[in-house]
Amino acid sequence: MSGGLGVDAWWNGLGSAALVGTGRREVPRPPDPLSDRVVARAGETSSEVSLLDALAVGTALRRGGRTGRHVPDSEREAAAEPDRLPLAPATARQLLDLLLTQSPVGPRLTPLALGVWLREAARAGVRVHHASLVPLLTAATATPELRESVVPVLDNRGSWLCSRNPAWSWVHAVVPDARAGDTADWASSSTEVRSSLLRSLRRTDPAQARDLLDSSWTTDPAAARADLLGTLETGLSLDDEPLLERALDDRAAGVREVAYGLLDRLPGSARAARLAGLLGGLLSTSGVVRKKVHLELPREPDAAAVRDGLGKAPKGRSQRGLWMERIAAGAPLETWTEVTGVDPVGVVRSLEDRDALRGLRWAVLVRRDADWARALLDVGWDAALVGLLPPDDVARRVLDRLEQVTTLHEYAATLRLLPPPWSAEASARVVKRLAKLDPSALGTADLVTVLALSLHPSAAPAVQRLAATSEGGRLTPLQHLVQYLSLVPTITEAFR
Incomplete structure (x- = not known):
């Protein structure tokens, strides 16, 4: 084999020769300028010894990060400074x-x-x-x-x-922080670059990012305005409200939609107050001991309501249904309880309008309200809402949900909601439920990553028993999981 190979290709060739034997594959020549020296010795020894020589040289090259290229004295670098840290045990x-x-x-x-x-x-x-x-x-x-x-x-x-x-x-490699100097080419930069810059700036200086966005607002095309406006989600506050109110009057529907979504996250905004007035007019109650909440359909909106999102519905969508969803999504959550005198649980149980429930769910998600999330979960499972609850409440609901799932796919999706690391009790319930589900080679293989990251070490014996009774594709992933659960405590102990 001729010289000229790079070190990586040569090293891989050595591995192949070692794997199949030098009787079936020739030992590859090393990269120039090492070729002449190593090959000269190779002519004096057996192919097996030549392979060992080459492996020794290759190991030295790789440890030194060398490519095999001859380095003149003028280009030689200084040796590494002495290490500062002690060696691992x-x-x-x-x-x-x-x-x-x-x-x-x-x-x-x-x-x-x-x-x-x-x-x-x-x-x-x-x-x-x-x-x-x-x-x-x-x-x-x-x-x-x-x-x-x-x-x-x-x-x-x-x-x-x-x-x-x-x-x-x-x-x-160092990811550069966004600084004022990076904004010099704002007008000529692509939308993607500007969006990245704004998101970075919003973490450190929201006002500067907002001013930068505003500086080109009138000249940016609609698609760019919509994309860049969305960056305000990072660090969003009422300080952003004037620009969002301005976006409500934008000619482009895409820009207005982004503004609606961002203002939905601000229950203290003027738009939220306006929608609260609309929602309050639609609410009523009946009953004395156990009040029931009633919700009327929205009336024909005036110009102000149209500006707030109660415009024409897309084809195939109920017009009043869209209005109802927009009102429920944008009004403060307190409007429901203050107008009716009914707590979140009672409100949710009374609501039958799907559009109102859809809007209410959105408001709960973007405002991360645990009380309303709990009320919605009481009437039906919702994976997105579970994450809004305190960890103990999440664990209880997820473990209860696991008892109801019937497929490995549902099991895995539900399990990913359980905050790690899991307790010994939770881990035991997780493994016990897994044993009752129909195994799937692919599903189990994907699942072991979640289990490995979260299971309590005490679950290892139960996983081992499950692996011993498994067949086919589920066996090997579970065996690897058993090894992992045993290895992690050993790694931790090795550093003590």
């Missing part, structure tokens, strides 16, 4: 090598296990062994979600090594 180093070379938890759970190792290492203030830097950086390059956790444990040697290999340049 021996047992922890062995576990890392195991995960990087022969992971017992399978490819799906290996990144999770590596994440546990990296977090524990960072917490302990230790670094990775030099011999593990290359495989760890290679793994993180292929698995971006690991990168942030890798950087703190590299220390000086790892950082130096990354500067010598373009594939690892992500270690030194």
Whole structure:
């Protein structure tokens, strides 16, 4: 085989030769300028020894981040500064090598296990062994979600090594913060770039972002105005109301729709007060001991109501139904209880108008009101609303819901709502319910990631029993899960 291969291609070729044997595959020649030196020795030895020599050279090259290119003396870099952090304990180093070379938890759970190792290492203030830097950086390059956790444990040697290999340049990449200087090219930048800038600015200086948006409002096309207006969702406050009120008069329906959605999130706005007046006029009650709430259909809107969103309905949509939904979505939630004297539970149980319930649900979601979310959940399961409740309430409702699901798909979707980490009791109920469902190879494989991240270690024996009674595609994922649940406490203990 001729020289000229890059180090990575050469290394992969060496692996292939080692796998199938040098009798069936020739040992590849190393990259120039190493080729002459290594090949000269290869002529004096057997192919097996030549392979071992090449592997030794390749290991040194990879540890040094070298490409195999000859580097003149004038380009040689200074050696790495001494590391600052102490080395990870021996047992922890062995576990890392195991995960990087022969992971017992399978490819799906290996990144999770590596994440546990990296977090524990960072917490302990230790670094990775030099011999593990290359495989760890290679793994993180292929698995971006690991990168942030890798950087703190590299220390000086790892950082130096990354500067010598373009594939690892992500270690030194820094996401720039939006600053005033970045706004100089605002008018000439694309909508995508400006949208990204605004969202970043809204986290640090909402007023500057709003002023920037306003500066080109009259010249931006409708699609850009709608997209950029949506960035106000980050850090939204009543300070944004004047611009949103201005958007209500925009000629473009898309811009007005964005404004409606943002103002729905501001129950203290003038639009909310106007819609509260409309809603109050539609509400009435009957009964004395147990009041029942009644809701009339909206009347024909005046110009002000049309401006607030009570316009013409799209084809196929009930006109008054749209008006009812818009009123319910934009009015303050207190309007329902203050006008009727009925609590949220009573209001929800009385409502029969689907459009009103749809608008009410939207208002509860965007204002993240736990009391109203609880009232809506009392009459029907809603995965989106569950996340608005306190963690203990979420756990109770999710675990109760698990008892009602009949498919693995429903089980997985419901399980993802349960806040991790799970208690020993919750974990036992989760595994017990899983054992009663019809297994699916694909479904179980996808599910083990959620289980691995959340199950209490005490659930490992129950998972092991379930794996022992499983067949086909569900068996291997569960075996990997058992290994993972056993490995995590071992990793944690290794750093103590």
